[in-house]
Amino acid sequence: MYLYNSASHKKEEFVPNHPDIVKMYTCGPTVYHFAHIGNLRSYIMEDVLEKYLRYQGYNVKRVMNITDVGHLSSDADTGEDKMLKGAKREHKTVMEIAQYYTDAFFSDCKKLNIKRPDVVEPATNCIAEYIDIVSKLLEKGFAYEAGGNVYFDTSKLDQYYVFNDHDEEDLAVGVREGVEEDTSKRNKNDFVLWFTKSKFEDQALKWDSPWGVGYPGWHIECSGISMKHLGEDLDLHCGGIDNAFPHHTNEIAQSEAYLGHHWCNYWFHVHHLNTNTGKMSKSKGEFLTVSLLEEKGYDPLAYRLFCLQSHYRRSLVFSWENLDNAVTTYQKLINKIAALDDSDKTVDQAQFDALKEKFNHALSNDLNTSLAITAVYDVLKAKTNDGTKLALLGDFDKVLSLDLLEKAAAKRAEQAKTKTATTGGYTIQGEGDPAIDALVLQRAEAKKAKNFAEADRIRDELKAQGVEIIDVPGGAQWKRV
Numbered sequence: 001m002y003l004y005n006s007a008s009h010k011k012e013e014f015v016p017n018h019p020d021i022v023k024m025y026t027c028g029p030t031v032y033h034f035a036h037i038g039n040l041r042s043y044i045m046e047d048v049l050e051k052y053l054r055y056q057g058y059n060v061k062r063v064m065n066i067t068d069v070g071h072l073s074s075d076a077d078t079g080e081d082k083m084l085k086g087a088k089r090e091h092k093t094v095m096e097i098a099q100y101y102t103d104a105f106f107s108d109c110k111k112l113n114i115k116r117p118d119v120v121e122p123a124t125n126c127i128a129e130y131i132d133i134v135s136k137l138l139e140k141g142f143a144y145e146a147g148g149n150v151y152f153d154t155s156k157l158d159q160y161y162v163f164n165d166h167d168e169e170d171l172a173v174g175v176r177e178g179v180e181e182d183t184s185k186r187n188k189n190d191f192v193l194w195f196t197k198s199k200f201e202d203q204a205l206k207w208d209s210p211w212g213v214g215y216p217g218w219h220i221e222c223s224g225i226s227m228k229h230l231g232e233d234l235d236l237h238c239g240g241i242d243n244a245f246p247h248h249t250n251e252i253a254q255s256e257a258y259l260g261h262h263w264c265n266y267w268f269h270v271h272h273l274n275t276n277t278g279k280m281s282k283s284k285g286e287f288l289t290v291s292l293l294e295e296k297g298y299d300p301l302a303y304r305l306f307c308l309q310s311h312y313r314r315s316l317v318f319s320w321e322n323l324d325n326a327v328t329t330y331q332k333l334i335n336k337i338a339a340l341d342d343s344d345k346t347v348d349q350a351q352f353d354a355l356k357e358k359f360n361h362a363l364s365n366d367l368n369t370s371l372a373i374t375a376v377y378d379v380l381k382a383k384t385n386d387g388t389k390l391a392l393l394g395d396f397d398k399v400l401s402l403d404l405l406e407k408a409a410a411k412r413a414e415q416a417k418t419k420t421a422t423t424g425g426y427t428i429q430g431e432g433d434p435a436i437d438a439l440v441l442q443r444a445e446a447k448k449a450k451n452f453a454e455a456d457r458i459r460d461e462l463k464a465q466g467v468e469i470i471d472v473p474g475g476a477q478w479k480r481v
């Protein structure tokens with residue numbers, strides 16, 4: 001498989017360090033609020049990546065952190081404490097907030113068919129690991145104490161801007177507008193490893209450390225959690241593109257300084273989900289969550305399909321109209337699969353292999369999910385038997401996770417319930433209940449005789465029985481609602 005590596009700025013063949021395992025790390029959510037669907041785009045694409053690696057036969061161990069402490073509202077160690085902000089807003093303790101939004105996050109993931117990583121570790125579980133790393137960084141001269149905090153000294157590195165497509169001046173802390181410069185720092189990009197001098201007097205979570213009572217910086221948690229569960233090397237590190245700087249840059253700085261060798265081989269970054277007015281955020285415009293999609297009647301898997309239709313390294317523009325288009329595509333796809341004969345169990349192996357090759361070709365080229373969806377249509381259009389098609393679609397769905405066969409089976413079951421009765425050229429489609437059919441026919445006759453009051457009365461009577469009628473050319477359809 002070829003993957004674009006943000007660290008080298010090119011597509012590279014993916015070769016894991018150890019033949020028996022792929023070590024994969026994902027930056028998890030900061031659990032002070034619901035995730036918006038822009039955050040979830042990253043997790044959907046990372047899920048596809050993990051599943052595709054497994055599909056190719058790799059044994060993957062994936063670890064994710066849960067940021068339940070220490071992430072300030074600016075990525076650069078300044079601003080408010082996000083967890084504390086959430087707790088104050090909802091009159092709960094910080095840990096109650098963390099638990100509530102962790103559960104909400106995984107509930108959203110489940111609705112989007114995002115697999116839970118093998119290890120999910122809250123940051124507050126690994127304080128000893130962070131203290132160990134910070135102690136060693138101080139010992140090795142990569143860190144210093146100043147103004148009550150411990151900082152990483154970026155001037156000690158040969159190279160700091162590893163993702164150097166970023167412009168140093170644009171991103172340097174202290175020159176960003178509205179960010180107050182921390183005068184304890186020796187260099188503008190130094191970052192906090194351990195806070196003892198909290199700006200927040202009511203900081204709820206604090207731990208003892210060799211440098212006084214305090215709490216870890218945000219970046220250190222991912223290095224600590226990754227090394228705790230995956231050891232001293234990492235194949236693949238994932239996150240949203242806004243994590244590249246400063247978060248991932250700082251993770252590399254501290255991890256490699258601590259280990260004394262190269263740490264992670266491939267960096268996978270998912271680009272933004274934008275709205276028509278710019279980057280999606282919690283504070284701007286409508287707060288788009290999975291629950292909101294459901295309230296508006298959208299199947300969360302239609303959103304998953306919407307994400308799969310575009311490449312993870314392109315910004316994607318969300319609008320309700322674009323989502324409606326994905327819903328239509330999804331429904332048509334399910335209808336086509338439902339029309340296949342599921343009693344056909346024979347598989348033409350040569351056809352199966354040829355069509356699977358197209359799917360593999362798409363995903364092994366930097367996870368081209370939109371071409372993988374095209375491969376699904378190629379299966380539907382192929383001149384082969386339905387058994388082969390269904391076997392392929394089930395196989396592809398191990399990666400796509402769109403519930404293609406399950407939804408098609410539900411559609412078939414719904415269609416099987418529909419029975420048609422024709423009386424005097426008038427066709428009634430329903431569940432084959434003669435009493436209901438008779439009322440539907442009476443209503444049609446009332447309408448024909450222009451007795452609309454009677455027609456409405458019958459409609460209401462059916463409604464009272466939980467039956468809804470839809471007039472269609474040449475007849476009517478009814479269903480229980």
Ligand SMILES: [Zn+2]
Pocket residue numbers: 026027028222247
């Ligand atoms: Zn991280």
